[in-house]
Amino acid sequence: MTAAPRMPAAARAVRAGDRRALARLISQVENRDRSAEPTLRALYPFAGHATIVGLTGPLGVGKSSLVNALLRHLRAQDHTVGVIGVDPSSPFSGGSVLGDRIRIDRDPADSGIFFRSMASRGHAGGLAASTREVTRLLDAFGMDVVLVETAGSGQVDVEVGRVASTNVVVLVPHLGDEVQSLKAGLFEIADIFCVNKADLPGADGAARYLSELAGLTPRSDAWRPKVVQASAVNGTGIEALWSAVEAHESYLKTSGQDRALLRERIRDEVLDLYRDRLLTEATDRLERSPELDALVTAVEERSLDPRSAAERLYRGRSAGRGG
Amino acid sequence: MARESRTSPIRVLIAKPGLDGHDRGAKVVARALRDAGMEVIYAGLRQTPEDIVESALEEDVDLIGLSILSGAHMVLFPRVLALLKKRKAGRVPVFAGGIIPDEDARRLRRLGVKAIFGPGATLEEIVRTARSIARPRP
Ligand SMILES: Nc1nc2c(ncn2[C@@H]2O[C@H](COP(=O)(O)OP(=O)(O)OP(=O)(O)O)[C@@H](O)[C@H]2O)c(=O)[nH]1
Ligand SMILES: [Mg+2]
Numbered sequence: 033m034t035a036a037p038r039m040p041a042a043a044r045a046v047r048a049g050d051r052r053a054l055a056r057l058i059s060q061v062e063n064r065d066r067s068a069e070p071t072l073r074a075l076y077p078f079a080g081h082a083t084i085v086g087l088t089g090p091l092g093v094g095k096s097s098l099v100n101a102l103l104r105h106l107r108a109q110d111h112t113v114g115v116i117g118v119d120p121s122s123p124f125s126g127g128s129v130l131g132d133r134i135r136i137d138r139d140p141a142d143s144g145i146f147f148r149s150m151a152s153r154g155h156a157g158g159l160a161a162s163t164r165e166v167t168r169l170l171d172a173f174g175m176d177v178v179l180v181e182t183a184g185s186g187q188v189d190v191e192v193g194r195v196a197s198t199n200v201v202v203l204v205p206h207l208g209d210e211v212q213s214l215k216a217g218l219f220e221i222a223d224i225f226c227v228n229k230a231d232l233p234g235a236d237g238a239a240r241y242l243s244e245l246a247g248l249t250p251r252s253d254a255w256r257p258k259v260v261q262a263s264a265v266n267g268t269g270i271e272a273l274w275s276a277v278e279a280h281e282s283y284l285k286t287s288g289q290d291r292a293l294l295r296e297r298i299r300d301e302v303l304d305l306y307r308d309r310l311l312t313e314a315t316d317r318l319e320r321s322p323e324l325d326a327l328v329t330a331v332e333e334r335s336l337d338p339r340s341a342a343e344r345l346y347r348g349r350s351a352g353r354g355g
Numbered sequence: 356m357a358r359e360s361r362t363s364p365i366r367v368l369i370a371k372p373g374l375d376g377h378d379r380g381a382k383v384v385a386r387a388l389r390d391a392g393m394e395v396i397y398a399g400l401r402q403t404p405e406d407i408v409e410s411a412l413e414e415d416v417d418l419i420g421l422s423i424l425s426g427a428h429m430v431l432f433p434r435v436l437a438l439l440k441k442r443k444a445g446r447v448p449v450f451a452g453g454i455i456p457d458e459d460a461r462r463l464r465r466l467g468v469k470a471i472f473g474p475g476a477t478l479e480e481i482v483r484t485a486r487s488i489a490r491p492r493p
Contacts, residue, residue, distance in 0.1 A: 051412060051413065052412055052415075052442075052443070052444070055412055055413055055414070055415040056415055058415065059363075059366075059415045059492075062363070063362075063363040063492075121394075122389060122390070124390075125389060125390050125391065125392045126364060126392045127364065127388065127389035127390060127391060127392045127393050127394060127395065128364075128389055128394045128395065129385050129386065129389045129395045129397050130394060130395065130396045130397060131397045131399075133396060133397065133398050133399070133410060134397060134398065134399035140403070140405040140406045140408070140409035140410075141405065141409075146413055147410075147413055148413055148414065149394075149396050149414060151364070151394045
């Protein structure tokens with residue numbers, strides 16, 4: 033191994049268990065503060081050990097309540113847990129009310145838990161753009177498990193499928209027609225279905241129905257989604273839910289899927305970052321170019337069509353490259 | 356990019372310490388702050404000072420708003436302020452809403468509570484004050 037370059041102070045603080053340093057770093061990541069990049073780079077090698085579990089499902093099905101119950105269960109087994117609770121930002125004001133914390137009842141002195149709320153900040157799919165990176169920070173901080181609760185904006189959010197290694201789709205009894213109308217992709221990302229509020233009537237039927245549907249839905253791997261019933265308020269079924277998560281995690285390992293998945297995600301992420309960079313750079317340059325104005329005028333006067341205008345910009349960009 | 360102080364939204368924790376059981380007022384304030392573009396972490400009812408301070412630190416908030424009706428403000432507020440100091444977060448400003456007698460309000464201000472809103476305060480006033488006292492980003 034080559035000698036490690038000196039770690040930035042913030043990275044050392046996070047590794048040493050400094051909760052405020054972690055909290056501040058998360059804010060920097062959320063705010064896309066580029067001055068945090070050396071710290072993120074230094075922390076990257078320390079991540080990769082946590083089990084990342086996604087909890088998604090429609091509004092109000094009890095995702096946060098399940099997080100609360102899981103926290104209790106996991107802490108009793110001495111697992112440390114990071115939680116990210118995502119809620120939508122208002123498209124009008126950009127503001128947000130982040131309410132997932134309301135359901136969390138924990139000892140505030142317990143340093144084995146770190147809970148962070150995130151606003152989606154315009155990102156679609158139930159996560160914020162920086163959720164993946166924040167997951168990684170909680171991982172590098174040393175959390176054994178990271179639970180990610182999606183925004184639950186009426187539909188099932190499937191993007192968490194690209195962040196978590198085990199995904200729990202939370203539903204409630206009497207879902208009948210609702211399941212049909214849930215976003216396509218739901219069955220592809222659900223490693224586990226959790227019928228929460230099983231203290232209410234109809235849970236058995238719902239669970240049976242989900243098992244049938246899950247059996248009929250083709251997957252790209254050999255995992256057969258498990259269906260568990262739980263009641264977050266009574267605390268029943270929580271053990272079974274966590275066992276199902278563990279079963280899926282061990283399936284990933286024994287099948288070698290975990291490595292394949294990791295590779296695929298790293299590829300996605302590198303490409304995403306590259307695309308971001310290209311796009312920002314290209315757009316920045318364009319917005320300063322007088323050529324754009326001239327082309328817009330030409331299109332406005334209908335002497336040129338939009339597609340041809342874009343084509344000229346594109347060719348101009350390639351030509352400008354040499355200089 | 357978003358390195359300048361306020362291109363990022365203000366993060367504010369709204370919580371209700373004490374044992375009285377309704378939070379309509381706190382929710383109304385939370386929504387008003389959201390509509391003013393802030394990210395409001397709503398922690399809900401019956402929060403102990405320890406809960407509040409831990410939430411404020413984990414969420415890295417720029418501001419804490421506490422609503423209280425139970426009359427225990429002279430115990431709870433000083434405790435929150437002391438805990439913040441102890442955790443080296445004494446710079447996170449705290450504002451209060453509720454029914455607080457003038458004499459108590461004066462004492463709380465001296466202790467460091469930045470603003471106190473009685474039942475007659477308008478939402479505009481609260482939003483404006485919140486914006487002006489929120490901790491700027493480094
Ligand atoms: N009967 C019953 N009610 C539950 C159960 N779990 C949660 N609830 C209730 O369902 C409501 C919503 O619970 P949350 O945990 O906030 O649900 P959520 O899915 O996180 O909600 P959002 O984050 O807003 O989408 C609350 O009133 C809970 O008390 C359960 O197991 N049984
Ligand atoms: Mg929730």
